[in-house]
């Protein structure tokens with residue numbers, strides 16, 4: 134049976150992609166919680182939505198089917214029993230497994246249509262929106278001034294991270310920070326219960342329950358047998374090992390390149406500093422390269438007796454040449470490598486390009502130095518508006534989860 138998920142590269146023509154249109158969750162962020170919510174500023178919602186609609190239209194204009202996370206989840210919850218089970222889980226993961234607040238939240242959320250309920254869960258539930266029949270002292274007195282029972286999910290529009298499609302399967306991710314952990318429960322329900330995916334042979338390479346942390350921004354599908362993964366602020370060596378074991382056992386993937394990157398907010402995932410844009414071309418933020426273009430990379434292959442063999446290599450170009458079987462690799466530096474322009478444009482996701490076909494990318498318009506350089510290297514660049522979307526600290530790759538891409542010609 135043909136899986137509804139099929140992604141064997143970063144660059145094959147994009148056929149189907151999942152997005153989330155930013156909603157009220159953006160307006161439930163205020164300065165005191167910015168840091169914990171993993172954003173650096175508060176986007177102006179009407180403009181963020183306009184920009185996001187233009188991004189989605191750019192993808193459609195180039196032949197991609199755009200699916201929205203909120204619609205996929207709504208359809209997955211069509212059956213009342215599944216909706217009830219989902220509500221129990223999301224309320225428990227929000228901190229209320231039982232009790233008056235649990236009951237109040239459930240009654241409140243069930244008063245909406247399923248679509249509005251999904252949007253409400255993403256937006257967050259304020260304390261003054263529900264009435265509880267009885268509240269314990271802890272519920273009344275602890276965190277009295279905190280306004281939410283259910284926190285908003287302002288990062289939900291970065292649909293890259295909650296999961297990642299690899300080959301005919303998916304990783305449903307255990308995310309690092311509390312602010313994002315509930316988001317991958319949505320993916321679990323979509324894969325299990327949305328008719329497009331349920332019982333259609335989708336392999337789950339790794340689900341959200343093992344201990345190791347992993348996020349899709351670190352998972353780069355370089356080919357039909359090579360995966361690159363960031364060892365980063367968001368993805369641990371443990372999760373990478375578990376994923377490699379699963380892929381080597383169950384899929385055609387035989388190479389996992391784990392690349393160590395700085396562990397900080399500006400470079401939280403591998404795709405904030407390194408993306409594939411053509412058969413032999415990549416964007417790279419110069420700050421991850423030591424003299425002579427070196428990184429710390431660990432190349433993993435299936436070894437003997439189910440073990441994994443690991444070699445340490447450092448020359449990024451050589452690693453990529455070998456993994457992709459190419460005579461040369463063009464590494465295009467963000468901001469031309471300038472000491473001010475490169476970090477400025479990287480901060481606003483100048484390295485975070487989304488390839489929609491080999492040599493064709495979508496980027497933020499604000500990173501004009503990097504965009505011009507891409508053009509000079511022969512890349513076709515579709516720029517999208519980015520004043521507000523970029524405030525969430527993610528770019529076009531972060532905002533998209535490819536579900537189907539065309540295979541590359543061999």
Ligand SMILES: NC(=O)NCCC[C@H](N)C(=O)O
Nearest residue numbers: 171291350402525526527531
């Ligand atoms: N793949 C990505 O780099 N996604 C960007 C996620 C930004 C979001 N504010 C976060 O910190 O998780």
